Amino acid sequence: MSKKKNQLNHLAIIMDGNGRWAKKRHQPRVFGHREGMDNVERITLAADELGIKVLTLYAFSTENWARPKEEVAYLMNLPVRFFDKYMPTLMENNVKVNIMGYLDELPPKTYDIVQRSMAETANNTGLVLNFAFNYGSRREITSAMKELGGLIEAGALSSEDITEDLISKHLMTARFGPYSDPDLLIRTSGEQRISNFLLWQIAYSELAFSPKAWPDFNEDDLKMFVENYQTRNRRFGKV
Ligand SMILES: Cc1cc(N2CCCCCC2)n2ncc(-c3ccc(F)cc3)c2n1
Numbered sequence: 001m002s003k004k005k006n007q008l009n010h011l012a013i014i015m016d017g018n019g020r021w022a023k024k025r026h027q028p029r030v031f032g033h034r035e036g037m038d039n040v041e042r043i044t045l046a047a048d049e050l051g052i053k054v055l056t057l058y059a060f061s062t063e064n065w066a067r068p069k070e071e072v073a074y075l076m077n078l079p080v081r082f083f084d085k086y087m088p089t090l091m092e093n094n095v096k097v098n099i100m101g102y103l104d105e106l107p108p109k110t111y112d113i114v115q116r117s118m119a120e121t122a123n124n125t126g127l128v129l130n131f132a133f134n135y136g137s138r139r140e141i142t143s144a145m146k147e148l149g150g151l152i153e154a155g156a157l158s159s160e161d162i163t164e165d166l167i168s169k170h171l172m173t174a175r176f177g178p179y180s181d182p183d184l185l186i187r188t189s190g191e192q193r194i195s196n197f198l199l200w201q202i203a204y205s206e207l208a209f210s211p212k213a214w215p216d217f218n219e220d221d222l223k224m225f226v227e228n229y230q231t232r233n234r235r236f237g238k239v
Pocket of ligand 1: 015016018032033034035036037038040058059060075076078079082083099114117131133214
């Protein structure tokens with residue numbers, strides 16, 4: 001009798017290894033970021049083919065501002081490059097783009113393109129491509145606590161009303177539908193760290209690590225990880 005398959009609805013990826021990938025090719029780090037950007041489109045379409053409903057990608061963390069200013073400037077322009085190149089394909093594939101993070105801290109050009117892209121794809125009903133952009137999980141949780149604290153101070157909420165579900169609803173991931181907790185988190189490039197990504201949301205997620213740098217992570221690698229996930233025995237904290 002075939003083993004029950006887990007349905008993978010929400011996949012999250014920490015797309016690591018771009019700088020080292022470029023260095024190995026005697027190229028500047030930004031060459032790896034550019035290759036990595038093209039791979040985002042490839043893996044988005046592959047995820048859609050595999051029936052994944054939400055794909056959350058860690059594009060820029062709140063800690064990344066500490067990188068050299070030239071690199072930050074390049075990264076801030078990647079969304080512009082990405083949508084210039086791929087918006088037609090995203091529309092053809094009915095992909096809905098969501099960007100979560102502290103967007104009001106972005107340079108105006110970056111802020112505009114992310115807002116426009118969400119608006120342009122808002123009526124799409126296919127795969128949700130969710131970029132975590134200027135995102136940090138501890139800051140996200142802190143913001144949620146401040147919101148709930150404000151509701152209590154305003155008399156709109158009692159501390160008794162605070163539940164795990166209510167906290168989840170105040171996190172950034174709550175804005176894009178029922179699959180807000182990832183079923184599987186993949187990190188590329190061999191590092192086995194979470195790096196302040198979706199700390200609350202991955203409480204019961206399966207974790208998987210690829211030795212490949214993000215630019216080399218291809219459709220076959222994704223299919224292998226998804227098939228492996230489907231055979232795993234999900235516990236959700238139970239025995
Ligand atoms: C900062 C950054 C870095 C970035 N890399 C490529 C992927 C690997 C990670 C580092 C470099 N990519 N790739 C796509 C985007 C993006 C972000 C928001 C958006 F609305 C559309 C596209 C991106 N953003």
